[in-house]
């Protein structure tokens with residue numbers, strides 16, 4: 011993308027309403043724009059990151075054996091009456107009446123709908139186990155939306171749902187997702203710690219929240235220091251096979267959110283291994299048995315022909331919240347530092363003297379060699395403004411090209427995360443960026 015033609019509304023000053031760094035930087039870098047309380051428009055660069063984050067989530071869901079579907083955002087109220095959640099979901103639910111006066115709602119989650127869809131398909135135990143997921147917008151009428159997309163009202167969630175013939179099968183599905191979550195966040199350069207958690211309005215008796223440690227996090231968490239050292243991608247490079255070694259490893263040390271904190275277990279941990287921190291909940295998984303299948307009449311014929319009520323679980327990831335979490339975990343006073351895996355573009359090509367033949371030629375050569383993976387700052391701006399914008403937006407690489415370097419065919423490459431600078435030929439610079 012040529013910046014001289016880009017829609018990239020960066021802001022010079024920090025917006026007053028933004029209290030945490032990720033909210034400030036997402037507005038200043040022109041990634042999002044608030045359209046009403048807790049509801050945002052996604053601008054070109056923000057949308058590119060949202061799509062890259064979604065793609066990593068999608069890959070790991072597919073690897074875990076879940077199948078992608080896409081359910082609607084608007085749901086009929088009767089589904090929620092069947093499960094008994096319509097009343098007790100409370101004011102967070104955005105209720106809508108259509109032109110025929112039918113009661114509808116903008117879905118805050120999809121347990122009821124996916125159970126209803128699966129019910130139309132599953133007849134026999136042979137139709138299990140199945141896991142279905144979608145990446146879809148949700149609406150929760152938070153009384154105090156804040157911190158930008160961290161706690162929005164309309165937000166993007168990956169929600170998966172598993173169906174098994176019995177509790178043992180359901181726990182296996184849970185463990186497959188547990189491992190998939192560890193891998194998903196690790197691939198985004200995040201250290202997500204699985205914590206025993208409350209089940210809240212979703213229900214059930216087994217639940218883990220995946221928390222990114224950050225001082226601006228809303229959750230207070232308690233964990234064993236060892237958990238900060240584990241590297242799940244090294245432990246489980248393929249993400250296939252039996253998840254148990256990884257799951258047992260990650261549940262072998264104490265880790266709990268405030269609601270589930272157990273003082274006795276905590277006191278048994280040596281003081282030097284106790285870590286108390288604040289964190290951001292980026293994912294939450296639940297096993298809740300027949301909480302939805304039973305009231306909604308989902309049954310399948312068991313092996314001996316008698317009806318069996320399938321056991322279920324649901325598994326959520328805050329896809330839009332992840333952008334804020336990634337920024338909270340990776341930024342400095344100049345701006346965002348994107349991990350390579352989710353950056354909007356791999357490289358910003360900064361032409362220090364547009365109009366200089368050698369500089370223009372080398373920039374065009376580099377730009378042409380990185381189709382779809384580079385922005386070219388060809389604006390008639392002074393160098394300082396280009397450096398500041400590239401640091402703010404946080405591309406992993408900056409290719410700095412001025413007349414003197416270009417005359418020698420040299421590209422100065424700067425690594426955003428470390429500030430390291432390299433003087434390279436075009437070929438060597440390309441090898442680094444790719």
Ligand SMILES: Nc1ncnc2c1ncn2[C@@H]1O[C@H](COS(=O)(=O)NC(=O)[C@@H](N)CS)[C@@H](O)[C@H]1O
Nearest residue numbers: 119161162165169292293294324325326328331
């Ligand atoms: N208001 C919100 N804004 C942004 N992300 C949110 C919001 N509420 C929840 N999330 C994200 O969505 C994830 C899943 O939400 S949840 O309520 O915990 N779980 C569910 O809704 C289950 N149905 C999982 S399928 C959370 O871990 C969090 O990362």
